[in-house]
Amino acid sequence: MRHTPATVHLLWTGGWDSTYRLLYLLREGKQVQPHYIIDPHRPSSRHELRAMEAISECINKETEKLSGTLLPTEISEKAASVRSNEIEEAYNAIIKKMYIGDQYMWLADYCETRGIEGMELGVENIPGNNVTKAVNLVEYPYSKIFGKFRFPILSTNKLEMKEWSEATGTLSIMELTWFCHKPTAGAEPCGRCGPCEAAIKEGMGYRFPLTSRIRYQLRIVPRLRSFAKKFPGFYYLLYSLKHSK
């Protein structure tokens, strides 16, 4: 892994938001080191890896439009346990106050272990969303987790990203992205997981087959999650039971 000051470290998932950021940086002539963490509990990994491979091939053919350097993606398995006690303690302190997905704890630990400062995360600004609140809080325990990252696309949304990619002739690359965490056996987006829900709500419904859009209308899990967001104590209890704390 190269760590020159000019290298931008980016968590790349093969999804719409992080791919937009990747293309944006490459168009600015930057050298980008993408990172991808395989989560064995997430059935979408092979779809994401395949999307990233197809996107990388297209990027390498578009050297005029995308003049920056795309370094080979650092791919690693999610660690068996969080190595930094301080990061785990900070995460536990946060979720007693508000629901935040544990991926931020794992990512902070990943950065700390590898000495990466300012890893870019493709997180959108969603008003009222807990992550949006947490990234703007500078004190402990938020600083211990979110202080490790940069959030360059907080002020944009999916339709603005689409407009940018149309204007720069990169929409065909953006349409190779994958955004579902729980694809069906037939490799269709589920329409029910968090990323599918966000994509449909933000005007990306045109990329979903009809069956996925029907599943979106019938979804139940996101309602449970929004319940958990309103009652952080309930989420902490579930999380503690799952991890036997």
Ligand SMILES: [Zn+2]
């Ligand atoms: Zn999905």
